Amino acid sequence: MEAEAILTTRNLTMRFGGLTAVSAFNAAIPRGSIVGLIGPNGAGKTTCFNMITGFYQPSEGQVHFKGRDITGTPPHKVCHSGIARTFQNIRLFGNGTVLENVMVGCHVRQATGWWQAVLGLPSSRKEARALMEKSRELLAVVDLGDLADEKAGALPYGAQRRLEIARALATEPAFLLLDEPAAGMNPNETQELMGFVRDIRRRFDLTILLIEHDMKVVMGICEHIWVLDYGVTIAEGCPEAIRANPKVIEAYLGEEAVGHA
Ligand SMILES: Nc1ncnc2c1ncn2[C@@H]1O[C@H](COP(=O)(O)OP(=O)(O)O)[C@@H](O)[C@H]1O
Ligand SMILES: [Mg+2]
Structure with missing residues (x-):
């Protein structure tokens, strides 16, 4: 864990x-790493995500991102950061359609205000085209290119999870948190994931932080x-130590299982 923490x-x-x-959670996550947060149900994993992303105001402690204190910042601002x-x-x-769901994510990086979009000004029309293109590219990345016009709710579970990842990517993050991305996926989908x-x-x-119950996934990709x-x-530590x-x-x-191990 020598790299600089993002x-x-x-x-x-x-x-x-x-x-x-969650009690006094201390973590330094190196830029560019894939790291994991695990623990039994109710251990506090999602609560950590909620504190990092501004959905919950922590009772105590701080979150620093790229050297800035973002503790207590509301979710849309955390996303923008x-x-x-x-x-x-x-x-x-x-x-909504699959495409529309990704476009929602793109809006975070849009320069044009909604009023310009309402008035249909040229800059906004050009931007809308660019946004559509970017969204289609992201759908191709998550292998949903052919399903752009389908209703999101009609997709199989695994595809919905990938669509959520595409929407997250549309906001152009440097740091991505995935809460149980393999949940509901079949073994093939999990392997691909x-x-x-x-x-x-x-x-x-x-840099990616993931919560995951599937130990094959956690041990396979987390550093x-x-x-x-x-x-x-x-x-805390490397997969082998854990x-x-x-x-x-x-x-x-x-305890019994350990006793007999
Ligand atoms: N908004 C909330 N209000 C009250 N209790 C909550 C809230 N969110 C989570 N909890 C409780 O905090 C504990 C940790 O939950 P959570 O972070 O969802 O666990 P995990 O994601 O590890 O399964 C659980 O006991 C849960 O019931
Ligand atoms: Mg959870």
């Missing part, structure tokens, strides 16, 4: 009433992993 969290903590969902995400429960405009995540990292010069259990970071860590095995399988 994102760091310091003592990031989230309390809901009496429950501490270059952080994009997907959601554990897919959030697409189900009645791994190559795909590596591909987009290179192609778009990304560094943080493990949460009941909001507490019980381990796999061999008794605390991690215990959190996943229960």
Whole structure:
């Protein structure tokens, strides 16, 4: 972990009433890396994403992105600063077309104000064409080029997950958070996803943080992993170290399994 960190969290903590969902989460994520956040259900993984992306105001601690303190910044501003995400429960405009869903993401980088678009000014028309082109290119990247005019809600699960990634990429992020990208995918799709995540990292010069239950995915593509259990970071390190860590095995399988290991 020698590369310069693009994102760091310091003592990031989230309390809901009496429950501490995340307790003092500290991470330094090297620019250009693919890293993972794992842990049993309810461990606080999505809550970490929500604090980093501005959906939740942390109870304590800070998030620094590219050297700037972005703690408590609202989601649209976090997105504009270059952080994009997907959601554990897919959030697409189900009645919109596949293409429209990606175009929504592109708007983050549009120079023209909505009033110019309403008036149909030439600059806005030119921009609209460019936006359409960019969206089609992104759909090709996620292998949905042929389905541009389909309703997003009608796509199979795996395709919807890829569409969410295309929409996130449309915002031109430097940092991408994927919340359980392989959930609902069949083994073939999951295998493809791994190559795909590596591909987009290179192609778009990304740093990627992912939450994932599928250990094959996590161990296969992550260079560094943080493990949460009941909001507490019980381990961090490279995949080999995590796999061999008794605390991690215990959190996943229960003490008995470790005792008999
Ligand atoms: N908005 C919220 N209000 C109250 N409790 C929440 C909220 N969001 C998450 N939690 C609680 O925080 C804990 C961690 O949840 P979450 O981050 O979704 O876990 P994970 O993604 O690791 O499965 C859970 O106990 C969950 O019920
Ligand atoms: Mg979650």
